[in-house]
Amino acid sequence: MYFAALLARTEDGWEASDTELDDVEALSDLTDLARDASVDEDTVLVYIEQEDAWFGVVRVDGEEDPRIYVSDAAAAARSSYGEILLTDELLGREPGAEDEIAALEELVGLDGDEDDDPEFGREDEPGGDDAAAPSAGAADADHDPDAVPAGPIGDASILADLGLSERALLTLRTDALAEIADALGADEVLESVR
Structure with missing residues (x-):
C-alpha cells in the first residue's frame, strides 16, 4: 500500500495535502506537481512511502533541480513509484x-x-x-x-535546514512521515490528510 503527501511551506507554516500519483510517470511530472502546489516558489516536499518497505522525499525549491532521498533503493526499485525517484543521475549511471x-x-x-x-x-x-x-x-x-544498491541513496541532508538532521533521516525506517512532520512542525496539518 502506498501513501503520498505534499507539504508546501507558506508564510503561516506548512500546508499538507495527500496526492494521487496515477498520472505521474517520471520525476519531471512529480516536480511539476510540486511546483503547482508551491506558494510563492517556496519549498515543497513530496513524500512517498510503501508501507514497511521504503520511503522517499523529493524537495523542490522554486525552479531549482529537485533533491531526492530514498530510504532503501533496492526496495524502491521493485516499485513503480520508486522507479520514478531512482533516476540515472541518482544511481550514478550515464543518462540513457x-x-x-x-x-x-x-x-x-x-x-x-x-x-x-x-x-x-x-x-x-x-x-x-x-x-x-x-x-x-x-x-x-x-x-x-538487485543491482541497485540496498539502503539509503540520494541527498541525506535534504531536510537538515528544516529541522531534521542527516543522521536522524538515515535512521528512519517505518512511519518516517510522522517523524519528518514532527521535525518540520507540520504534524497537525499532516494528520488532516493522513
Missing part, C-alpha cells in the same frame, strides 16, 4: 545507459556469427574468453533490481 544496454543485447542476440570468432570465444565452450566480451547475463545485471 539502460537503453544502450538493451540495444547492445539486441545486437548480440541478432548476430550469432560473432560467437564463432576465436578472438571472442563462446562462454559455454571450452577455451572461451569470458572477459573479452560481456555476456548477456552481465548486461542483464544492470536491469536486475
